[in-house]
Amino acid sequence: MNTHSRRNALKTLALGSSLALVNPLQLLARSRKEKIGVALVGLGYYSTDLLAPALQQTEHCYLAGVVTGTPSKAEAWKEKYQIPEKNIYTYENFDRIADNPDIDVVYVVLPPSMHAEYTIRAANAGKHVWCEKPMAVTSKECQRMIDACKKNKVQLTIGYRLQHEPNTQEYRSIVQQNKLGSVNYVDCAAGYRENRTDHWKQKKEMGGGVIYDMGVYSIQGARLGTHMEPIAVVSASAISTRPDIYKDGLADVVTAKLEFPGGVFADIKTSFAESVNYLTIECAEGNIEMQPYSAYAGVKGKSPLGEINHPYQVPWQQAKQMDDDALAILENKAPLVPGEEGLRDIAIVEAILKSAEKGKRVKI
Numbered sequence: 622m623n624t625h626s627r628r629n630a631l632k633t634l635a636l637g638s639s640l641a642l643v644n645p646l647q648l649l650a651r652s653r654k655e656k657i658g659v660a661l662v663g664l665g666y667y668s669t670d671l672l673a674p675a676l677q678q679t680e681h682c683y684l685a686g687v688v689t690g691t692p693s694k695a696e697a698w699k700e701k702y703q704i705p706e707k708n709i710y711t712y713e714n715f716d717r718i719a720d721n722p723d724i725d726v727v728y729v730v731l732p733p734s735m736h737a738e739y740t741i742r743a744a745n746a747g748k749h750v751w752c753e754k755p756m757a758v759t760s761k762e763c764q765r766m767i768d769a770c771k772k773n774k775v776q777l778t779i780g781y782r783l784q785h786e787p788n789t790q791e792y793r794s795i796v797q798q799n800k801l802g803s804v805n806y807v808d809c810a811a812g813y814r815e816n817r818t819d820h821w822k823q824k825k826e827m828g829g830g831v832i833y834d835m836g837v838y839s840i841q842g843a844r845l846g847t848h849m850e851p852i853a854v855v856s857a858s859a860i861s862t863r864p865d866i867y868k869d870g871l872a873d874v875v876t877a878k879l880e881f882p883g884g885v886f887a888d889i890k891t892s893f894a895e896s897v898n899y900l901t902i903e904c905a906e907g908n909i910e911m912q913p914y915s916a917y918a919g920v921k922g923k924s925p926l927g928e929i930n931h932p933y934q935v936p937w938q939q940a941k942q943m944d945d946d947a948l949a950i951l952e953n954k955a956p957l958v959p960g961e962e963g964l965r966d967i968a969i970v971e972a973i974l975k976s977a978e979k980g981k982r983v984k985i
Contacts, residue, residue: 657947658685658723659751660708662715662739663730664694667753671917672730673702675939682947685723688715715739719746725950726751728780728943732821733828737762740777744769749950751943753780755833756963760971763964770960778946778956779963781841782938785945787931788920789845792902792909796848800926802905804849804885809842809900811835811915812892815873818866822893830871832859832970836891838915840966842900843879843887846909851879851969854983855886857976862894877973 659682661668676684686708687698695709708723718724727743728751729736736757743750750770756779757763770777783789795801812835821827822834844850859872867873873893880886890897900914900922911922911929917938922929949956969985976983 654725654951657682657725657749657950659683659726659728659943659947660686660688660710660718660724660748661728661730662688662743663735664689664691664698665730668728668730671936671939672728672943673698675936675943678936678940679944679947681944681951682726685725686710686718686721688712688718688727716742716746718743718748725749726947729753732824733758733833734821734826736828737766740766741769744773744775744777747773747775749776749778751778751780751946752960752963754837754963754966755828755970756960756967758828758833758967760964760968763960763967767960767964776946776950776956777960778949779958779960780942781958781962782942783838783841783915783920784845784958785942786920786933786938788911788922788929791929791931792900792911792922792924793845793848795909795924795926796846796902796904801907801909801924803883804847804902804904806885806903807843807846807887807901808889808903809839809846809887809914810890810892810897811838811842812874812890812895812897814896815893823866823871825869825871830867831873831891831893832875832973834891835893836875836889836970836973837966839889839891840879840969842914843881843889844965846900846902847881847885847887849881849883849885850965851881851887851985853880853985854878854969854972854976855880856980856982857973859974859977867893872977875973875977877976879969 661672684702688710689695690712699709710718726749729739730753733755736752740750740752822829855878857877859875861867861872862874876890878886878888898914899912902909907925909924913919918935946956972983972985
């Protein structure tokens with residue numbers, strides 16, 4: 622709620638109408654909750670080029686504040702988005718966000734190694750948390766994040782944009798309703814040529830490596846495509862095609878074979894070495910083919926039931942995701958992608974890396 626709106630609400634109370642019996646602070650709080658105030662933590666590419674523009678399109682939430690360690694960014698965002706000075710934080714004074722009623726949600730858009738810390742700090746500040754994928758670096762961190770949010774009675778939602786988008790929802794519906802019979806096999810790949818050499822994605826201590834980033838998409842493709850949870854990693858390979866860049870055990874190409882109940886298998890691939898983006902679901906009565914499967918726009922596919930193609934423009938996915946998640950808070954209902962969903966993927970990541978290291982089957 623902006624300053625002008627607050628003044629108008631208070632003016633209404635001063636007119637001597639029946640509203641004069643209402644506590645002004647209660648009215649303001651009620652008005653403010655018509656939209657969820659979001660603070661972005663970390664102002665890199667994803668926040669700058671996608672989330673902030675998407676927040677200009679959302680119906681149920683708005684950009685209320687930012688957290689950054691770069692003064693020049695703070696000033697630029699303050700001017701561009703008319704963010705009040707009191708809603709701009711550094712990492713040092715972040716915990717003061719607890720006292721700011723403008724901010725309902727903290728959206729953690731940091732390197733994976735920082736996700737657990739800032740999710741827990743935000744939860745302890747009484748704020749709902751939206752956390753970008755991957756949820757964290759270890760399943761233990763994921764559980765700590767879930768526990769902190771439950772303890773503080775706030776929602777924890779993971780930024781899996783694809784689960785909110787209509788093409789994904791359509792192929793999932795085909796699988797869930799057995800419209801093409803049972804699923805026999807899934808093949809999924811997600812990757813692009815990553816040309817940066819000094820980003821967090823190339824640093825082990827920051828949660829780098831392809832399996833945590835693009836790998837989550839291929840894991841999601843296998844899980845959503847089968848509508849089941851894997852019981853084991855049959856085999857896996859994690860290699861560095863550019864050891865001068867991906868070192869200290871980091872891999873820029875990872876492949877794995879996942880086993881699901883009923884003898885169903887999925888082959889997945891993820892890469893920072895090449896552009897690859899598809900999902901094939903082999904069903905008893907024909908295949909579902911999505912390509913591209915995980916793009917920001919242009920996701921489409923086909924099956925014997927017809928074309929799957931619900932078009933939209935960037936950053937519609939991000940706006941839809943945040944609107945859905947804001948509504949879950951406003952309506953006090955479970956979010957579409959809770960923390961437990963992120964935990965499941967990181968447990969699979971750990972099993973894939975263990976299988977690649979040991980060269981054997983690993984139960985999940």
